[in-house]
Amino acid sequence: MSSRTLPLLFINLGGEMLYILDQRLRAQNIPPDKAKKVMNDIITTMFNKKFLEELFKPQELYSKKALRTVFDRLAHASIMRLNQASMDKLYDLMTMAFKYQVLLCPRPKDILLVSFNHMDAIKDFVKDTPSILGQVDETYRQLIEMYTALSSGEFQLIRQTLLIFFQDMHIRVSIFLKDKVQNSNGRFVLPTSGPVPHGTLVPCLIRMFSCSGEEVMRRQFSNGGNYTAALREGSFEIFGDRVTKLGTNMYSVSRPVETHMTGTSKNSAQHTKVNVAPNPLAKEELNMLAKLMGGLEVQKPGNADNGFRVNLFSTDEEEEEALISRPDDLLYGVINIQATKDQQANAELAKIMGQFAESGEQSPSSSSKGDDLLAMMDGL
Template sequence: MRTVYDRLAHASIMRLNQASMDKLYDLMTMAFKYQVLLCPRPRDILLVTFNHLDAIKDFISNSPGILNQVDETFRRLIETYNPLSDGEFQLIRQTLLIFFQDMHIRVSIFLKDKVQNSNGRFVLPTSGPVPWGTEVPGLIRIFNHKGVEVKRAEFTTAGNYVTPQREGSFELYGDRVLKLGTNMYSVTRPVETHMSGSSKDLASQAKENIAPNPLAKEELNFLARLLGGLDIQKPAGGESGFRLNLFTTDEEEEHAAQTRPEELSYKVINIEATQEPARRAELSRILGELDVAEPRPGSAEKGEDLLALMDGL
């Protein structure tokens, strides 16, 4: 399969080095595994394939000759796979997942969308539309030996399941309904550092990012003070200088602190920088004691060093 990827990537004018080819291969295999794994029912694998071919048709809409070839591929897929039973599609799906089961490569777009964990495993949704032809969970029917329903029991589900509106089209032209197999980069995604959900707050954050940061000078002064090259008086007010923040906004920092697991808790390290002059003097004294500079030799003979070495032996 890797050979097929290499030939497809190099069929155009694009040329990839080994590292880029490895990343492309990992991305494509994990994307395909994600699509097969999240198919609502085994037969929907065919809808994923049709979404792939629909995207190809959009690229070649101005080339009638190639478009006819893609349509012929459509017809052969329909002719070959439409008659298969659900059990046969399940066997195809299971075979594909067995092939990809040991691949747990993390993909940035999946991690951002929170559909993949940090260990590379995908997150299965517990809500949304159920597969076509099935009922929303929450009802148990009990039948007797004659096949007659004798009792019903309802239960509460943890997920928010809904009935699908319609089935995807398995014809040459039609609405596939299923979004798996479409361009996963075409979805408009919110700004990751935006927590309020308000466009007004987003605009104000952008304005703050453009404006000069007054703490930048304080950070440089603090660094110079730690290195011993600058004496700065402590501010008169209650301010204690500046606070190092690795997040874009305070809201993002608070959100990260709330969602951080307990086992990943960390200790806060405070850097006390109020006694720099005394420490600097002590360091200067120690540095002076470590001075090992040797006097440059005078007009001695070249052989005196060798004779002195032999006398020492």
């Protein structure tokens, strides 16, 4: 697993989220000033300096639920609100779009070009706001500094880490189904035509060499596809032609987008529920997540006139139906504890906490991390 994957995952998923929200804001005829405020607020939060400092530190990927929590916070960083069903659909579209891009990258290093395509589009969203442009340019600089010097092997490890993260996600998306790049079971179709990766040749020739290194024989073979010569390499600078279209806005042409859970996805969710063994890394993951979320400011609308709701479905009825039909395994439960109202419950909780204190033998620094986590969560 690569410890340099998280920034690319976050930036690309964030870019897809902005594409979708921009399309929905236009489709629902949200006033331009409010729509611009939503986009600016989310991008400002997304590229917050403190947030990025934590994001770019070498670290393992978070779990799917932890990352989903980060994007829940990010999506509500402005006056816009999404209900559970729309947030589910938004996250499904984001993850499946980036999964498709990672799968179709001709070579692992092209994941960085996909990231730059997202960054270029984000920069265009805030082209009239110099202060936010500065934040975006600083992120370009960090991406170039961290990734352009990596070897092909390190990029392959990043790609493998991303594919492992996405491997159980098989949600059908109408755009992909209509374009015939996704099958009815939610799996993507890998093309057997088009340009080969930069730096490679069209497969059709086997060369044989002697012990001294001299070529002694050539043999042609059929590659089973319709491949063409490689395109020129895309630019890895702040400005330039990325060449690849992966990572560009597929919602620029207005068309409805639907998502459907496949049987495979539902089954994997059920299997996840059966496995109730405690995760020994859960506390550390929460602490790292808290550090990240410390930079995410969730804006609370001052009054009902300023805030508005965005629906990712065609109608409110479709949204309500999606919420009802969503598998229970994918819903995030909330447990309300009213410790101040029940003295018996208080005593029982105190007893349990005492047992944890005796058996855990945690160091002061460890318990202070938990306190810091609660404080950060309360402050969000």
